Amino acid sequence: xxxxxxxxxxxxxxxxxxxxxxxxxxxxxxxxxxxxxxxxxxxxxxxxxxxxxxxxxxxxxxxxxxxxxxxxxxxxxxxxxxxxxxxxxxxxxxxxxxxxxxxxxxxxxxxxxxxxxxxxxxxxxxxxxxxxxxxxxxxxxxxxxxxxxxxxxxxxxxxxxxxxxxxxxxxxxxxxxxxxxxxxxxxxxxxxxxxxxxxxxxxxxxxxxxxxxxxxxxxxxxxxxxxxxxxxxxxxxxxxxxxxxxxxxxxxxxxxxxxxxxxxxxxxxxxxxxxxxxxxxxxxxxxxxxxxxxxxxxxxxxxxxxxxxxxxxxxxxxxxxxxxxxxxxxxxxxxxxxxxxxxxxxxxxxxxxxxxxxxxxxxxxxxxxxxxxxxxxxxxxxxxxxxxxxxxxxxxxxxxxxxxxxxxxxxxxxxxxxxxxxxxxxxxxxxxxxxxxxxxxxxxxxxxxxxxxxxxxxxxxxx
Amino acid sequence: xxxxxxxxxxxxxxxxxxxxxxxxxxxxxxxxxxxxxxxxxxxxxxxxxxxxxxxxxxxxxxxxxxxxxxxxxxxxxxxxxxxxxxxxxxxxxxxxxxxxxxxxxxxxxxxxxxxxxxxxxxxxxxxxxxxxxxxxxxxxxxxxxxxxxxxxxxxxxxxxxxxxxxxxxxxxxxxxxxxxxxxxxxxxxxxxxxxxxxxxxxxxxxxxxxxxxxxxxxxxxxxxxxxxxxxxxxxxxxxxxxxxxxxxxxxxxxxxxxxxxxxxxxxxxxxxxxxxxxxxxxxxxxxxxxxxxxxxxxxxxxxxxxxxxxxxxxxxxxxxxxxxxxxxxxxxxxxxxxxxxxxxxxxxxxxxxxxxxxxxxxxxxxxxxxxxxxxxxxxxxxxxxxxxxxxxxxxxxxxxxxxxxxxxxxxxxxxxxxxxxxxxxxxxxxxxxxxxxxxxxxxxxxxxxxxxxxxxxxxxxxx
Numbered sequence: 001x002x003x004x005x006x007x008x009x010x011x012x013x014x015x016x017x018x019x020x021x022x023x024x025x026x027x028x029x030x031x032x033x034x035x036x037x038x039x040x041x042x043x044x045x046x047x048x049x050x051x052x053x054x055x056x057x058x059x060x061x062x063x064x065x066x067x068x069x070x071x072x073x074x075x076x077x078x079x080x081x082x083x084x085x086x087x088x089x090x091x092x093x094x095x096x097x098x099x100x101x102x103x104x105x106x107x108x109x110x111x112x113x114x115x116x117x118x119x120x121x122x123x124x125x126x127x128x129x130x131x132x133x134x135x136x137x138x139x140x141x142x143x144x145x146x147x148x149x150x151x152x153x154x155x156x157x158x159x160x161x162x163x164x165x166x167x168x169x170x171x172x173x174x175x176x177x178x179x180x181x182x183x184x185x186x187x188x189x190x191x192x193x194x195x196x197x198x199x200x201x202x203x204x205x206x207x208x209x210x211x212x213x214x215x216x217x218x219x220x221x222x223x224x225x226x227x228x229x230x231x232x233x234x235x236x237x238x239x240x241x242x243x244x245x246x247x248x249x250x251x252x253x254x255x256x257x258x259x260x261x262x263x264x265x266x267x268x269x270x271x272x273x274x275x276x277x278x279x280x281x282x283x284x285x286x287x288x289x290x291x292x293x294x295x296x297x298x299x300x301x302x303x304x305x306x307x308x309x310x311x312x313x314x315x316x317x318x319x320x321x322x323x324x325x326x327x328x329x330x331x332x333x334x335x336x337x338x339x340x341x342x343x344x345x346x347x348x349x350x351x352x353x354x355x356x357x358x359x360x361x362x363x364x365x366x367x368x369x370x371x372x373x374x375x376x377x378x379x380x381x382x383x384x385x386x387x388x389x390x391x392x393x394x395x396x397x398x399x400x401x402x403x404x405x406x407x408x409x410x411x412x413x414x415x416x417x418x419x420x421x422x423x424x425x426x427x428x429x430x431x432x433x434x435x436x437x438x439x440x441x442x443x444x445x446x447x448x449x450x451x452x453x454x455x456x457x458x459x460x461x462x463x
Numbered sequence: 464x465x466x467x468x469x470x471x472x473x474x475x476x477x478x479x480x481x482x483x484x485x486x487x488x489x490x491x492x493x494x495x496x497x498x499x500x501x502x503x504x505x506x507x508x509x510x511x512x513x514x515x516x517x518x519x520x521x522x523x524x525x526x527x528x529x530x531x532x533x534x535x536x537x538x539x540x541x542x543x544x545x546x547x548x549x550x551x552x553x554x555x556x557x558x559x560x561x562x563x564x565x566x567x568x569x570x571x572x573x574x575x576x577x578x579x580x581x582x583x584x585x586x587x588x589x590x591x592x593x594x595x596x597x598x599x600x601x602x603x604x605x606x607x608x609x610x611x612x613x614x615x616x617x618x619x620x621x622x623x624x625x626x627x628x629x630x631x632x633x634x635x636x637x638x639x640x641x642x643x644x645x646x647x648x649x650x651x652x653x654x655x656x657x658x659x660x661x662x663x664x665x666x667x668x669x670x671x672x673x674x675x676x677x678x679x680x681x682x683x684x685x686x687x688x689x690x691x692x693x694x695x696x697x698x699x700x701x702x703x704x705x706x707x708x709x710x711x712x713x714x715x716x717x718x719x720x721x722x723x724x725x726x727x728x729x730x731x732x733x734x735x736x737x738x739x740x741x742x743x744x745x746x747x748x749x750x751x752x753x754x755x756x757x758x759x760x761x762x763x764x765x766x767x768x769x770x771x772x773x774x775x776x777x778x779x780x781x782x783x784x785x786x787x788x789x790x791x792x793x794x795x796x797x798x799x800x801x802x803x804x805x806x807x808x809x810x811x812x813x814x815x816x817x818x819x820x821x822x823x824x825x826x827x828x829x830x831x832x833x834x835x836x837x838x839x840x841x842x843x844x845x846x847x848x849x850x851x852x853x854x855x856x857x858x859x860x861x862x863x864x865x866x867x868x869x870x871x872x873x874x875x876x877x878x879x880x881x882x883x884x885x886x887x888x889x890x891x892x893x894x895x896x897x898x899x900x901x902x903x904x905x906x907x908x909x910x911x912x913x914x915x916x917x918x919x920x921x922x923x924x925x926x
Contacts, residue, residue: 107709108811152654163652165661166629181899186810188840189626189880191615191665192888192895193904193922198628198661202654219712246570249682290750347649348571377651417652425655432655436644440911441656447910448903459656 009068011048017060024049033095034087036080038424044089051095055172055180055211061094063178071456074205076115076144081341082422084204084458094209096146104129110186111215115146131217134161138327149210152202154418159376160251165201170214173200176449186214204420205455207448224251224283225291226319228311229302230276237278238352240305241375245348248297252283253376254326260370263332264325276308281322329372338388340401344408345379345417357407358382365400379417421459472531474511480523487512496558497550499543501887507552514558518635518643518674524557526641534919537668539578539607544804545885547667547921557672559609567592573649574678578609594680597624601790612673615665617881622839623714628664633677636663639912649677667883668918670911687714687746688754689782692765692773693739700741701815703768704838708811711760715746716839717789723833726795727788739771744785792835800848803864807871808842808880820870821845828863842880884922
């Protein structure tokens with residue numbers, strides 16, 4: 001059943017059930033809630049936007065939607081890259097941006113966080129207690145924990161410290177009928193009943209809306225040491241990555257190709273080597289003298305693979321500048337045109353074949369593709385750049401975007417490592433999962449959202 | 464619907480569909496497949512035992528069971544402590560003990576493992592490539608990976624390294640209709656579709672039967688340093704635990720009470736302090752000189768809480784002897800009577816209240832309860848000891864077992880941290896989860912196993 005939009009819906013009962021000022025009906029104010037950073041051109045016009053202040057507001061919105069068979073599109077900070085928060089015509093958009101409370105319990109080493117809190121705010125609150133919340137999407141300064149949980153977001157630290165799911169101990173979730181449930185909690189081990197907490201992480205708002213998150217924190221670490229290496233060939237760089245991950249455990253292992261390097265250099269003039277085919281940015285945060293040892297081992301491996309330049313710094317600010325350069329690739333590419341941002345991840349031994357294959361796809365489709373990657377995870381972000389005013393180029397870009405996913409699947413990889421399926425990648429989900437696993441996904445979705453009102457069109461086809 | 468046992472089932476088609484010798488019908492041979500280590504007195508008599516050699520055997524068994532509406536009870540090594548593998552009358556027991564293949568891929572740093580492989584065998588295979596599989600239930604030398612996945616098993620390393628779920632990248636699962644699906648795989652990040660891999664971990668065979676596991680491995684670490692501290696009071700020991708976890712990140716933080724210490728000392732004569740109220744066994748595996756620093760900081764904290772004795776060793780064998788002593792508590796208690804083995808976990812700040820409360824429950828019910836704990840996780844294993852021939856004592860033991868779970872729930876804790884609900888803890892699951900979350904669990908169960916044939920009576924009531 002597809003969620004339908006009743007022609008005439010009386011919103012007065014909804015307004016009455018919500019906190020004062022939570023309901024937004026003004027078209028101009030609603031406009032900024034229609035899209036996330038994927039800028040999905042198919043975005044619809046919502047019936048209303050609910051700027052929730054508490055779990056009860058979310059419950060009221062979902063109950064109203066369930067009663068009227070209206071779709072609900074949840075959104076956090078709107079930084080999603082797969083169109084998971086694209087508004088649908090006649091839906092309710094439920095924004096959690098006003099729910100930003102953060103409480104730290106240093107004894108249990110947890111943070112209890114509302115979904116609208118930014119990732120950076122959780123990191124800062126933890127740091128006040130000498131604790132650390134590891135997951136660090138490149139967008140960590142502007143993305144929210146709710147969105148991180150919805151997509152099971154990754155980042156740069158994952159190569160050593162894992163992804164969002166590894167840090168979620170508990171959730172409060174509003175289910176499709178408006179019931180709010182607490183799953184898991186501040187217990188480091190809990191196997192009573194099914195692993196529903198983990199099921200909701202990464203479900204992109206299709207099973208429920210998260211209104212509270214219990215996050216595990218770890219003790220703060222010392223500032224990392226940084227190593228930067230440039231390579232004259234892509235193959236040498238990817239071969240170095242395999243050697244690094246086989247033998248060491250860097251806390252960061254990032255990759256930029258020549259297009260990415262040049263885009264960042266255009267913006268920063270920090271002196272990056274514009275002629276390099278690839279650059280690796282690596283860190284070690286091992287305690288004490290071990291960091292220097294690990295950095296030396298990394299440098300040796302890079303040298304062994306014919307690195308053109310290898311640069312090491314223990315200065316935290318200098319190291320941070322290279323990490324910032326890496327994080328800057330997407331914004332640096334944005335002025336060059338519209339972007340289709342890929343997120344293909346492959347088993348590590350296939351990283352070289354993927355990077356080479358993307359180069360071939362760019363040539364075949366005559367489009368520019370910059371490649372940046374969480375190389376240590378095998379998770380790449382090819383950015384397909386195109387001029388939206390050039391219909392032919394836009395079509396070629398779209399074909400290249402699909403071809404990269406097809407290549408990823410052929411190499412045993414996934415169509416999305418950390419951004420989520422959303423709406424942009426939905427057409428490829430069945431190709432990746434195959435019919436049996438897709439049906440299994442759908443069975444769980446139908447069981448938890450029989451009306452199909454939760455984030456309709458994201459991940460799953462309208463049913 | 465309750466899985467029913469047809470009076471006359473023709474097993475010839477099942478025998479024909481299975482590998483040669485997989486079907487066991489002999490009552491005497493079947494007897495050892497009726498119970499796990501929980502020794503559930505309610506164990507039934509299976510219709511047949513299938514000793515599967517491959518995924519296809521498991522599929523054949525499940526298809527046959529689905530066709531005839533027969534329950535299927537999966538089992539690994541039979542070391543479960545909650546009766547998750549208790550045979551039901553007229554069911555098929557599907558044993559994976561013969562599926563023991565292990566393949567290591569050192570580049571991707573994964574192990575591809577069949578469910579019957581023992582935890583220790585995976586550790587050994589990984590070690591040959593200087594890799595490590597962290598999860599380490601006390602029973603790691605005799606428990607299987609399939610059972611570890613089914614219960615989301617923990618262990619001693621979890622305080623620093625997490626639980627089984629944190630290491631499962633992919634699963635092959637036979638679903639309730641006999642379909643085999645591959646979930647996840649050798650990709651370090653993958654968010655395409657719902658987190659079904661994580662959902663199946665800890666589902667205790669109620670959603671499907673795992674026939675292949677892709678495990679993440681990490682580089683091997685140096686041998687840990689060990690610190691042992693004894694305390695004259697329970698409160699001092701639990702206060703020290705809180706201080707330790709707030710400020711440090713030990714790779715092990717285990718607790719034994721006086722009864723446990725004495726039981727182990729009876730067996731080993733290793734010179735443990737029989738008069739201590741509690742003993743903590745701690746380790747640091749930090750690299751290089753940092754381990755010695757961390758051990759010194761731990762010792763200082765223990766001293767600050769009035770430890771009677773603090774003993775430190777860098778000798779791996781000597782350290783291992785103390786860890787072995789800790790692991791020995793359950794076998795050391797077994798000669799003293801029948802055991803009801805608890806697994807209550809609480810938020811860390813409640814650890815002291817839980818340990819004190821258990822002491823009170825033992826006195827009130829006039830039974831012996833030994834307490835051993837993964838203290839750094841707040842996960843305790845009270846062992847209720849009783850003479851099964853003494854009906855009154857057995858009844859008091861059973862009441863005490865329930866009282867400990869009630870206390871755990873009252874302190875914000877879980878009824879099971881790592882052993883699973885199985886059949887023994889099922890009566891408490893609703894009290895712990897509450898009706899809404901229990902219903903949510905049931906909804907997922909019904910969606911994936913509409914006939915209710917998968918491990919009937921485990922976790923869920925017969926429905």
